[in-house]
Structure formats: C-alpha cells, structure tokens
Amino acid sequence: MNVFSKITLSSLKKNRTRTIVTIIGVILSVAMITAVTTLIASLQSFMIRNVIATDGDWHVQFMEADSALVQRLSADNEVAAAAVSQNIGYAVLEGGQNENKPYLFVAGFDDKAMEMIPIRLLDGRLPQNDREIVINSQINNAGVRYKIGDTLNLTLGHRVLAGKRLGQNNPFVLDDQNGAPRESFVPESPKAYTIVGICEKPRFEDYSAPGYTVITKMNLAELGDADRVNVFTKLRYPAKVYEFAQSVGGGSGYTYNNDLLRYMGISKDETFNAVLYRLGGIFILLIMLGSILLIHNSFSISVAERTRQFGILSSVGATPQQLRRSVLLEGAWIGLIGIPLGIMAGIGGIGITLSLMSGIFASLSYSGVHMKLSLSLPSLVTAGVVGIITILISAYIPARKAARLSAIDAIRQTTDIKINAKKVKTSRLVPKLFGLEGTLALKNFKRNKKGYRSTVISLFVSVVLFISASAFGIYLQESAETTINESGYDILFRSTQTTDEELLLYEKLRNVSGVYDSGFYKALYFEASLPKDRLTERYLEHYYGDSLPAGDMVPINVALCLVDDGTYAAYVKELGLDPQKYAGENTDNMIVITKINKYDDETGRYVSFDVLQGSLPLSLQLFAPGEPSGGSQPGPEITVTYIADRMPEAISESRGAGFLVFAPYSMNSRFSETRDEHLTFAFLSTDPGKSAEEMNAILKDEGIFSGYSLYNIAQIQEQNRNVIILINVFSYGFILLISLIAIANVFNTVSTNINLRRREFAILKSVGMSYKGFNKMINFECVFYGLKSLLYGLPVAFIITYLIYRSVMTGADVAFLVPWMSVGISVFSVFLVVFVTMMYSVSKVKKENTADALKKEAL
Amino acid sequence: MEILKVDNLYKTYGRDENLVKALDGVSFSVEKGEFVVIIGPSGSGKSTLLHMLGGVDTPTSGHVYVDGKDVYAQDPEQLAIFRRRQVGLIYQFYNLIPVLNVVENITLPVLMDNRQVNQERLHELLQTLNLTDRAEHLPNQLSGGQQQRVSIGRALINAPAIVLADEPTGNLDSKNGQYIVELLKLSNKKYHQTLIIITHDENIALQADRIISIEDGRISKDEVIRR
Structure with a gap:
C-alpha cells in the first residue's frame, strides 16, 4: 500500500x-x-x-391500414405489440336529442386493442364477441338511457357528403339556410348487439365527433381485403418511433401518442x-x-x-x-x-x-x-x-x-490561530456579571471564532430552515381552510337536466343511509338593465372602469335561485320576515343579496362591496344574458323587496357577479327554460363517503352516467388536508435530514475543538480551577454559541416567514403570524445540541490525567 | 568545491512597528564535505536560516544556491523533490509520523518517490543507527534517543548532499547526544556529505571544521577551526 x-x-x-x-x-x-x-x-x-x-400503451397509430400493412406490422421485429381497431360504421341514435351528435359510432377492437387501449368501464364487462357491445356513458347527454342487458338493434351504414365518406373527424353540420343536415346517411346492413357494459367516453373520441363511440369485439381473421383498420403499435425501442413511423408510412398517415x-x-x-x-x-x-x-x-x-x-x-x-x-x-x-x-x-x-x-x-x-x-x-x-x-x-x-x-x-x-490582545478584550462588566469563568468563556469564544464558525452556521441553517418550513406549513393550512366551500353541505349533486322528473331522483338520493338533511335549488341566469344612479360608484368602477357604456342604463347579472319550499320557509323565518308575504307560490316579494364578494386581480385580495343604492322595492325586467337590453324575447319581470345578508342553506353560488335573487321553487312554472341553468341537490350526511357511494349506485341503476357532478365536499376537504400532510411530510423530512447533518457537524466541531484544548484545560486545572468552575466555564461557552446562532438565525427566519406570508397569502385576509411553537422548539434544540455535545466531549477530556495532558505535544 | 551558497538572505515577519528581521542580509558559502556548526543566542535567527537552507521556509529576499541551482526559483513541486533528494533535515523534536513504524518513517522520502527501497542500504543504516531490533516499532514505543536516530535515518536514506540538523541533541542526555553526533560525523566522513548543525553544546561546536556565529539575524563571526 x-x-x-x-x-x-x-x-x-x-x-x-x-x-x-x-x-x-x-x-x-x-x-x-x-x-x-x-x-x-x-x-x-x-x-x-x-x-x-x-391514452393507451402504444407509441404510434397507423390509420386506414389494409390487411397487408397489418400483417407487415405484426411481423416486424421492431414492433413489440400491435393492436387493431376497425371503424365498423355509423348508426342513427334513436331518440337522441343532441343535434351535434346524432349517431352512434361502432368501433371493433381486437384482443390486443382491448389490452392496449384503455376502456374505462363504469359498469358491466368488455365485449367477448362481435354481438356484444360496450356503450358510451355520454349517450345520457343526448337524453337516451340504456341498461346492461338491453339489445341494440342498429342499422349500420356510412355518412356521405358530396360523394365522400365522412369519419369521426368530420363534425355533423346543419345547413345555415334551411337547418337541414348537409350530409346524408347511407344505411347498409342491420345488426343487433347486446349491451354488456358501460364505459366512459374514450379519450380518442373528440368532443366535436358526430357519433358516440360504442365498442364491440372484432375478429382479425375475418378482415376482408377492402376493410380498413387502425393499427396501434408499441415498439421494442420507443426512441426510434419517429424513424419507424416514417419508414412504414402507411396509406393515410399516422399519429403519435404524444x-x-x-x-x-x-x-x-x-x-x-x-x-x-x-x-x-x-x-x-x-x-x-x-x-x-x-x-x-x-x-x-x-x-x-x-x-x-x-x-x-x-x-x-x-x-x-x-x-x-x-x-x-x-x-x-x-x-x-x-x-x-x-x-x-x-x-x-x-x-x-x-x-x-x-x-x-x-x-x-x-x-x-x-x-x-x-x-x-x-x-x-x-x-x-x-x-x-x-x-x-x-x-x-x-x-x-x-x-x-x-x-x-x-x-x-x-x-x-492568530490572536492579539485587542481581539479578545472583554468589557469590564463581564467579570462582575459572569465571574472569572464567564470571562474566560467569552475570551475563548472570541479567540476561536473561526473554529466555531461552522457550529454557528450549522445551527443557523437548521433554525432558519425549521422555522421557515413550519411557517410554510401553517400558512398553507390557513389558506386551504379559507378556500373551503362555504355551503356547509357534505355532498352536492349538480345536474344540467332541470326537468321536474329530476326531482324524483332527488327523492331517491335523499333517502340513502346517513343523509339527515337536504335541500335543492334551481339556478337560472339572467341579465337586467338598471339606471346608473341605482348602482354604486364602486360597482361601476370595478366592472366598467373607463369603458362605462353611454346612456342611462347599465346591464347587471342576476342569478335567480328557486329554493325548495322547506328550505325557503326556514330562510324567511330566519330573516324574520312574514311567511304570508314572502313564502308561497304566488308571492311577488323576492329576497336579494346585493353585496358581492370577489377576488380582485389587481390587488390580489378579496374585496367586498354593495352593488345597489336607493330604496326597495325594485322591479327587474329579466332577459337572457348576452342579448341587448329590451331584446326580442324579454324574460319574466320580478320584484325584490328585501335585502338579505346571507344565503339560504343548501345554496352554493358564487357572489361575484351581481344580484343573487331567491324565490321559492313552487314558482318554477312561471319561468320558462333558459339556456343556462342547473339543478343542485345538497345533502348533509353522518357518513358522506358511504352516502356518496350509495348515490352513485342509484345513478348507475337509473342509467345516468354523465351530465352531472357529484361532489363529496367532505372528501374534497379530506383531500386538501391530505395534500397538506404530504407537503408537510416531505418538507419536515427534508428539514430533519438537514438538521441531522448539522448536528453531526456541530458534534464534530465541538468535540474536536475541546480535544485540541486539552492542554489548556490541564493548565487551568493545574493552577487550581475546580470541576465546578470548569463546568461553569463550559456552560457559558455553550450559551454564547447558542445565543450567537439564534441572534442570526431568528431574525432571518422571521424575514423568510414574512416573505412566505406575502407569497402564500395572496388573496385571503389572514394576519401575519410567527410560528412561536417552532421558534420555541428551535431555541430549545439549539441549546440541547450544544450542551449535549459539549458535555460529551468534555467528559472524554476530563478522564485524562492532568500531568499527562500537560506533557502532551500539540499533535 | 562549493556546494552551498547563500546570497544576501533576508527574512522579515510582520510590518511597520511590528516588523521583525529574523535574517538581515546573510551571505556565506560552504564547501562540499565541510562540517559547519551554527551558534547564537535564542531568537538570533539561526533556526530560520537552517530552514531556508533546507527549503522548508521561504525567504523574503535573497538566494540560496545548492550545487549551483537557485533553490527558491523552483516551483513548489520541484522544491518538494529538492527537499526529498538533496537535503536531510533533523529537528530537535524528531517530527516522526506517529502512525508509521521505524522502517516506514526512515524510508518515507524513498516511498514518496515511488521508488524501491534499497534493502542493503536500509539494513546498513538500521545497523549503524542500532535500530535493527526496533524496525517494526511505532514512534511512541521508542525512547527519545531512538526517535532521534530514526529521524537521522530518514535524513540519510537518500544520501543527500547536505544534512541539516537543528539542535539534534537538545532534547537528549549527554550520552545519547554524543552518540548522535558521532553518527552524523561518521556519515559526514564516510559519504563526504556536507553537515550543518545548530547547537548550544560547546563540545559539539569544537568538533566542527568551521563555526558561524549569528546575532540579530547577521553573521557576527565566521571562523575556520580546522581544514
């Protein structure tokens, strides 16, 4: 060696x-x-x-491939797997109400395709032969409901426009002149399928596609010469995909799984x-x-x-x-x-x-x-x-x-060590305050600045990181809590289907286990015109600024919420109003909230102000949003007679636009259908998870798979908390490890420095310093190191905490706060670490014989 | 033949009122094979001078020539190789590496050169130094005299042209001290090596060919005793 x-x-x-x-x-x-x-x-x-x-486990898709290309790709050495899908044809969707999507699009998948292209089943199973089919849940949106086990009798065919066959990339277009479809459907052959499953809309189906995708099984062996298919290929070396796709080319191109x-x-x-x-x-x-x-x-x-x-x-x-x-x-x-x-x-x-x-x-x-x-x-x-x-x-x-x-x-x-008398000079007060031992400690501390610099830096870094991280955690929690939904409900169901039949669903949903209170409302969105002098300066400035329209009248948003009668009655009672005047289907007295609460992009804060000035009652001529005031089809006229400061229970609407008007649901018949409306059910439950699960089961039974949202608010809150836990785990883990490195460092520095001072200690002992005095001196040194680290560490930590406060708290109004708990923990830990390592190092030195130490060379 | 030449050597520490002149314009030369003793009171600058000759300290100005070569004109790598091969340094406090045994300490300059140790020379040295049965011992298992002999072995292993010793006997009793001096003189005669020793011991000084006295960083006396 x-x-x-x-x-x-x-x-x-x-x-x-x-x-x-x-x-x-x-x-x-x-x-x-x-x-x-x-x-x-x-x-x-x-x-x-x-x-x-x-999106599926494939790299490149070849479109409109013939059977020769399929065979070539399957045999290619570079191809790890090839899946085939066939465009079997279109069929008219019977009873469909979506004017942009009048067809079913039947696709056939081979075995590999079922494996490589994800079909996310909501219910049932995948098709096992070419007589079975999985349907797309979005069919619900067209007002058609199928159930598993139903038979689908289709007349398959193709779409033609100007002699050309159309595909899923060609949207269904109505003629501007007569409103009739431009394309024509050419029926070819009848086919019956049994529905075995319901899936989510496949990712490859575009929203503008004219047909709802339904998937059956195809048999590759029966593929005719004239048939064209899509081949999804997975390569052995994915890095070569661009080269490979170019070399194969294919009849009508290829797309990548980008x-x-x-x-x-x-x-x-x-x-x-x-x-x-x-x-x-x-x-x-x-x-x-x-x-x-x-x-x-x-x-x-x-x-x-x-x-x-x-x-x-x-x-x-x-x-x-x-x-x-x-x-x-x-x-x-x-x-x-x-x-x-x-x-x-x-x-x-x-x-x-x-x-x-x-x-x-x-x-x-x-x-x-x-x-x-x-x-x-x-x-x-x-x-x-x-x-x-x-x-x-x-x-x-x-x-x-x-x-x-x-x-x-x-x-x-x-x-x-370069030392001069000036550098270690201490104030005359020091001996009086701390005694000889304290003075010696302070002189040692001053002399050996360099030796202990890394101790101080290590502790400093730990303190700053620890306090900043916990401040970050606290603010994250605060801001998460302020953004939580204010409805106070555990589960919300919101649907764009607003017919009265939907209320039957409400009855079913409110009867699942756990639900102990519920309500519903229908929200309709209108605009109204008001004279400028009825609106506050603040509103006009906020919404229009310099672009205030000319004339006396200004449009304002009106959200009309028709609240179920039970909830509404409670609301009227809560506000202390006369039920005779306000409740009931024939009332002309509606309740309005005129205060808006909005996030202001410019200041980055939430602002709150009144919209309306002047006295009530106020009559509002409603019309559909976007239409010019007094347009061709004016909506209903309503009268508001009371300004409330809070919403009824069960309402989950934002207060950022204009007026929020409340009326009982029994007035529903007065308002014809508007373009933009929704129906919301709100539930309180003792076990939101279980209730939501049962509700989903009911929806599945009803054949409803889309066009609605079911929010488990409790679960969303739980998720927010989980995100915070995750962030905390990682940030505290990081801090813990950095602190451990710092402690290792402090340990090494302190023990080495003590070790190097063996001779000095021996001299002090030999001239008569007692163990007690010695300990006192060491304790003072500990205090000095700890204080110095904190002297630098705490202010920096506070500054960083404030910066975090500024950056995290954009928006919500929460006061600046110092994480005192963490400050306490770090102060305690700093002294603990310094004292423990000092004591450990000193105990090793103490065992040594004084004379031996004195004789020892510096080495 | 002139082996060593010192030309107007200065060494100062500090600046302004704190300025200390350790060496203040020292010039002399030494012939090959000469045995020179440097004497002077403590703080006179004799140790500093010796360190300059050995290439372990750097002068503020002036030159040291060994075998006609300007020692401090070399880069740090060359200077290290100069120390390794041309000079042998012996200190009052031995300065052995505590984790290496006697043989390893002695052969250290050879090992650093990544050369094979000449076993014959090593055995001869161990025998001469009377360390043969201590070959595997660590420094802390040896007496002061033995440790100093190890450091002499380390200085001589490469057969350097110049051997420099800074109070080699200062830490030893007179019997051990005389033994060390005999060893150095033997090497001086046998290999025709130049030997420069700093000492306070009059007995040693009187055995030299030449005595240089240093006072306040200057040569105050330079007398040849025998030729």
Missing part, C-alpha cells in the same frame, strides 16, 4: 468517532439527493403509467421533463451547497489536526500534489462507505415514505394509477455522482489550504 494511503487510513481509524460522524453526514446527504432523484424517477413513472391508463412520448422523454417537446429536471436540479443544488458547507467542515477539522503531519511530510519532500491527493483519498474512503449506504438509505426512506403515504396518494388519484417507488439506473447514478462531487469539493477546499502552507509553518502550526 502506498505510504500516503497508509497514513490516511491510520488517521481515519485513529479518529474513529469523527470518521463515523462524517460518514453519517455523507450518508444523510447522499440519502437526500437519492430521495430527490428517486422521487423524480417515481413521478416520471407515475406520469407514464397515468398516460398509459388514459403525451406518452413526452413523459418518456422521447418527444421533442421536453417541457415536462425540463421542468421536473430543473426543479430537481435546484433541490439537489441546495442540498449539495448545504452538505458541502457542513461536510467540508469535517475535512477541515481533519486537515487542521493533520497540519503538522503535512508539515513533516512536506519537509521530507512530499509535493503539494501528494498532500492534496492524501486529503482527497480520505474523501474517497469516506465516500466509498458513505455513498452506497446513503443511496440505500435514500431508497429505503423514500420507499417507506411513499408506502406510508400510499393511502393519501390513492385518495388524490383519479385515474386509479398510484404513485409508487420506481428505481431507475440514471437516477441512482446521478445521486452517486452528485455525492462524489459533494465529497470531492468538501475535501478539496481544506486540502488546497493545507498544501499551500509552507512546511515549517505547518510544523509549527503558526497560522491556525
């Missing part, structure tokens, strides 16, 4: 505790870096699996990966900087201790390069042990975190794809390389310094 290796290894072994603590620092640092890279890899894998779940290629990093559009890598890079850089700051200190200590050794080596002819290498070698040994352990710890840590959090991730996932630990070689190699660089830089800084020193200076160790 090389003589330098031997010296390095021996001194590492001699200072076993410090070596171990340094290795722990490296392990923590590498573990954090691994956590970041592994998290990126896991996120990428999650995105890829997500795209596969929604999202999948993007997340795989193959597509030219690298935005997602770029953002991810940039973010990861910033994090890694921060961790690296922190780690170098802390790990380099360990090497500095080691170099300082070995300075004399370096001097001797240099005097007998070691070159500066050999000395530098010797320190780097020390780094190599530490890295050799620390990096592999760090990578393992990082993988383990993230693995455990992700699996502990799996429940929370699952609650946030809509596609059914879960975040899980994914390892990739590049991510681990990156972590390793970053770890090596971190150690090299950490070791190189002190190594350069050591090698630059002249041999004799190194042997004499003359440059380590």
Whole structure:
C-alpha cells in the first residue's frame, strides 16, 4: 500500500468517532439527493403509467391500414405489440336529442386493442364477441338511457357528403339556410348487439365527433381485403418511433401518442421533463451547497489536526500534489462507505415514505394509477455522482489550504490561530456579571471564532430552515381552510337536466343511509338593465372602469335561485320576515343579496362591496344574458323587496357577479327554460363517503352516467388536508435530514475543538480551577454559541416567514403570524445540541490525567 | 568545491512597528564535505536560516544556491523533490509520523518517490543507527534517543548532499547526544556529505571544521577551526 494511503487510513481509524460522524453526514446527504432523484424517477413513472391508463400503451397509430400493412406490422421485429381497431360504421341514435351528435359510432377492437387501449368501464364487462357491445356513458347527454342487458338493434351504414365518406373527424353540420343536415346517411346492413357494459367516453373520441363511440369485439381473421383498420403499435425501442413511423408510412398517415412520448422523454417537446429536471436540479443544488458547507467542515477539522503531519511530510519532500491527493483519498474512503449506504438509505426512506403515504396518494388519484417507488439506473447514478462531487469539493477546499502552507509553518502550526490582545478584550462588566469563568468563556469564544464558525452556521441553517418550513406549513393550512366551500353541505349533486322528473331522483338520493338533511335549488341566469344612479360608484368602477357604456342604463347579472319550499320557509323565518308575504307560490316579494364578494386581480385580495343604492322595492325586467337590453324575447319581470345578508342553506353560488335573487321553487312554472341553468341537490350526511357511494349506485341503476357532478365536499376537504400532510411530510423530512447533518457537524466541531484544548484545560486545572468552575466555564461557552446562532438565525427566519406570508397569502385576509411553537422548539434544540455535545466531549477530556495532558505535544 | 551558497538572505515577519528581521542580509558559502556548526543566542535567527537552507521556509529576499541551482526559483513541486533528494533535515523534536513504524518513517522520502527501497542500504543504516531490533516499532514505543536516530535515518536514506540538523541533541542526555553526533560525523566522513548543525553544546561546536556565529539575524563571526 502506498505510504500516503497508509497514513490516511491510520488517521481515519485513529479518529474513529469523527470518521463515523462524517460518514453519517455523507450518508444523510447522499440519502437526500437519492430521495430527490428517486422521487423524480417515481413521478416520471407515475406520469407514464397515468398516460398509459388514459391514452393507451402504444407509441404510434397507423390509420386506414389494409390487411397487408397489418400483417407487415405484426411481423416486424421492431414492433413489440400491435393492436387493431376497425371503424365498423355509423348508426342513427334513436331518440337522441343532441343535434351535434346524432349517431352512434361502432368501433371493433381486437384482443390486443382491448389490452392496449384503455376502456374505462363504469359498469358491466368488455365485449367477448362481435354481438356484444360496450356503450358510451355520454349517450345520457343526448337524453337516451340504456341498461346492461338491453339489445341494440342498429342499422349500420356510412355518412356521405358530396360523394365522400365522412369519419369521426368530420363534425355533423346543419345547413345555415334551411337547418337541414348537409350530409346524408347511407344505411347498409342491420345488426343487433347486446349491451354488456358501460364505459366512459374514450379519450380518442373528440368532443366535436358526430357519433358516440360504442365498442364491440372484432375478429382479425375475418378482415376482408377492402376493410380498413387502425393499427396501434408499441415498439421494442420507443426512441426510434419517429424513424419507424416514417419508414412504414402507411396509406393515410399516422399519429403519435404524444403525451406518452413526452413523459418518456422521447418527444421533442421536453417541457415536462425540463421542468421536473430543473426543479430537481435546484433541490439537489441546495442540498449539495448545504452538505458541502457542513461536510467540508469535517475535512477541515481533519486537515487542521493533520497540519503538522503535512508539515513533516512536506519537509521530507512530499509535493503539494501528494498532500492534496492524501486529503482527497480520505474523501474517497469516506465516500466509498458513505455513498452506497446513503443511496440505500435514500431508497429505503423514500420507499417507506411513499408506502406510508400510499393511502393519501390513492385518495388524490383519479385515474386509479398510484404513485409508487420506481428505481431507475440514471437516477441512482446521478445521486452517486452528485455525492462524489459533494465529497470531492468538501475535501478539496481544506486540502488546497493545507498544501499551500509552507512546511515549517505547518510544523509549527503558526497560522491556525492568530490572536492579539485587542481581539479578545472583554468589557469590564463581564467579570462582575459572569465571574472569572464567564470571562474566560467569552475570551475563548472570541479567540476561536473561526473554529466555531461552522457550529454557528450549522445551527443557523437548521433554525432558519425549521422555522421557515413550519411557517410554510401553517400558512398553507390557513389558506386551504379559507378556500373551503362555504355551503356547509357534505355532498352536492349538480345536474344540467332541470326537468321536474329530476326531482324524483332527488327523492331517491335523499333517502340513502346517513343523509339527515337536504335541500335543492334551481339556478337560472339572467341579465337586467338598471339606471346608473341605482348602482354604486364602486360597482361601476370595478366592472366598467373607463369603458362605462353611454346612456342611462347599465346591464347587471342576476342569478335567480328557486329554493325548495322547506328550505325557503326556514330562510324567511330566519330573516324574520312574514311567511304570508314572502313564502308561497304566488308571492311577488323576492329576497336579494346585493353585496358581492370577489377576488380582485389587481390587488390580489378579496374585496367586498354593495352593488345597489336607493330604496326597495325594485322591479327587474329579466332577459337572457348576452342579448341587448329590451331584446326580442324579454324574460319574466320580478320584484325584490328585501335585502338579505346571507344565503339560504343548501345554496352554493358564487357572489361575484351581481344580484343573487331567491324565490321559492313552487314558482318554477312561471319561468320558462333558459339556456343556462342547473339543478343542485345538497345533502348533509353522518357518513358522506358511504352516502356518496350509495348515490352513485342509484345513478348507475337509473342509467345516468354523465351530465352531472357529484361532489363529496367532505372528501374534497379530506383531500386538501391530505395534500397538506404530504407537503408537510416531505418538507419536515427534508428539514430533519438537514438538521441531522448539522448536528453531526456541530458534534464534530465541538468535540474536536475541546480535544485540541486539552492542554489548556490541564493548565487551568493545574493552577487550581475546580470541576465546578470548569463546568461553569463550559456552560457559558455553550450559551454564547447558542445565543450567537439564534441572534442570526431568528431574525432571518422571521424575514423568510414574512416573505412566505406575502407569497402564500395572496388573496385571503389572514394576519401575519410567527410560528412561536417552532421558534420555541428551535431555541430549545439549539441549546440541547450544544450542551449535549459539549458535555460529551468534555467528559472524554476530563478522564485524562492532568500531568499527562500537560506533557502532551500539540499533535 | 562549493556546494552551498547563500546570497544576501533576508527574512522579515510582520510590518511597520511590528516588523521583525529574523535574517538581515546573510551571505556565506560552504564547501562540499565541510562540517559547519551554527551558534547564537535564542531568537538570533539561526533556526530560520537552517530552514531556508533546507527549503522548508521561504525567504523574503535573497538566494540560496545548492550545487549551483537557485533553490527558491523552483516551483513548489520541484522544491518538494529538492527537499526529498538533496537535503536531510533533523529537528530537535524528531517530527516522526506517529502512525508509521521505524522502517516506514526512515524510508518515507524513498516511498514518496515511488521508488524501491534499497534493502542493503536500509539494513546498513538500521545497523549503524542500532535500530535493527526496533524496525517494526511505532514512534511512541521508542525512547527519545531512538526517535532521534530514526529521524537521522530518514535524513540519510537518500544520501543527500547536505544534512541539516537543528539542535539534534537538545532534547537528549549527554550520552545519547554524543552518540548522535558521532553518527552524523561518521556519515559526514564516510559519504563526504556536507553537515550543518545548530547547537548550544560547546563540545559539539569544537568538533566542527568551521563555526558561524549569528546575532540579530547577521553573521557576527565566521571562523575556520580546522581544514
């Protein structure tokens, strides 16, 4: 073994505790870096699996392919899998009310296609032969309801316009002149299908497509020469997809699975990966900087201790390069042990975190794809390389310094502490306040500034990070709470179907288990014209600014909510109004909210002001939104006679537009159907999860699969909380690890400094300082270090907390607050860490015999 | 033949009112094979001078020529190799590497050169230094005299042209001290090496060919005793 290796290894072994603590620092640092890279890899894998779940597991699709091309692709060595779908034909959707989508579009999938292209079943199963079919839930939107087991008798055919066959890319267009369709449907053959399942709208069906996609099974063997199909191919080497697609060409072109290629990093559009890598890079850089700051200190200590050794080596002819290498070698040994352990710890840590959090991730996932630990070689190699660089830089800084020193200076160790009387001068007050021990402590503290600088920096970094992170957590929680729905209801059902039959559904839904209170309302949206002098300056300025229309009249939004009679009666009673006058179907007295509450883009705050001025009653001539005032079809006229400050229960409408008017639902017949309206049911439940589940089952039974939203407010709130928990887990995890590195660093610095002062302690003891006095001196030193770290740390932490407050709290009005709890914890921890390490180091020194220590050389 | 030439050497520390002149214009030359003793009161600058000759400290101005070569005109790498091969330094406090054993300490300059140790020379040295049965010991297992012999072995292993010793006997009893001096003189005669020793010991000084006295960083006396 090389003589330098031997010296390095021996001194590492001699200072076993410090070596171990340094290795722990490296392990923590590498573990954090691994956590970041592994998290990126896991996120990428999650995105890829997500795209596969929604768009399918294929790379390029060849359209209008004939059977020859199908065979060629299936046989191609570069193709890992090929799936085929056939456009079987269109059929008129009987009873369909959607004028833009009058057809069913029948697609046939082969076995592979069923596997590779996601069909998200809401109910039932996939078709197993060409007489079975899965229908699209969106058919509900056209007012048609089918159930599993129904038979679908279709007349299949094709669409033609000007002699050309039309496909799903050609929307259904009505003629402007006579309102009749331009295209014609050519029936070909009848076919009967049995409905075996109901699925969500497939991703490949565009919203403008003229036919609702329904999927049956196709038999590849029966494919005729004239038939044209789509071939979805998955390649063995996805990176070659562009080349491959070009070389195959195909009759009428090809399209790529762009999202999948993007997340795989193959597509030219690298935005997602770029953002991810940039973010990861910033994090890694921060961790690296922190780690170098802390790990380099360990090497500095080691170099300082070995300075004399370096001097001797240099005097007998070691070159500066050999000395530098010797320190780097020390780094190599530490890295050799620390990096592999760090990578393992990082993988383990993230693995455990992700699996502990799996429940929370699952609650946030809509596609059914879960975040899980994914390892990739590049991510681990990156972590390793970053770890090596971190150690090299950490070791190189002190190594350069050591090698630059002249041999004799190194042997004499003359440059380590430069001291003059002025620098350690203390105030005359100090001895009176703290006694001799305190004075000595303060002088030591002043003399050895450099030696303890890294202790102070380490503690400083920990304090700042800890307080900032907890402030971030607190503000996140606050802002999440302020954005939570104010309706006070657990479950909301909102449908665009507003006929009276829907109320039968309301009756069914309110009877599921757990529901103990409910209400419903129908919202209709109108506009009204008001004289300018009836509206407040604030409103006019806010909504129109300089572009105030000429003339006396100004339009204003009116949202009319017809509230179910029970809820409405309670509301009237709550407001202290006369039920005779306000409730009942023939009332002419409506209640209005004229105060609006709105997010102001300019100031970034919520503003609240009144819209209306002047006295009531006020008559409003309503008309459909967007139409000129007094347009061709004026709507109903209403009279508002009372201004309320709150909404009835069950109402979930925003108060950002204009008037919010309330009337009993029994007046419904007075208002004809408007273009923009919805029906909302609100429920209170003792077990929202269970109730929502039962409601979904009822909807499924009714054959309702779309055109509505069911909001489990309780669950949404739960998800918000889960997001906060996630962020907290990761940020506190990060802080914890950084703090551990800092503690390792403090431990190394303090114990080494105490160790170097053995002789000094022995001298103090030999001239008669008692153990008690000695402890007192050390305690004072602890206090000084702790105070200094806090003196810098707390103000910086407060400034950062304020900056976080400014950036997180855009919008809601929440007062600035200092996370006192965290401040307390960090103050306590700082002193704990300093005292414990001091005591540990001193106890080791104390055991030593005074005379021995005095005799000992400085080495 | 002139092996060493010192030309107008200055070394100062600090500045302005704190300025200390450790060496204040020292010039002299030494012949090959000469045995020179440097004497002077403590703080006179003799140790500084010796370190300048050995290439372990840098002068503020002036030149040191060894074998006609300007020592401080070399870059740090060359200077290190100069220290390794041309000079042997012996300190009062031995300055051994505590984690290396006797043989490793002695052969350190050879090992740094990544050369094979000449086993014959090593055995001869160990025998001469009376360390043969201590070869595997670590420095802390040796007495002061033994440690100093190890450091002499380290200085001589590469057969340097000049051996420099800074109070080699200052930390030893008179018996051990005399033994060390005999060893150095033996090497001086046998290999025709130039030997420069700093000492306070009059007995040692009187055994030299020449005595240089230093006071306040200047040569105050330079007398040849025998030729």
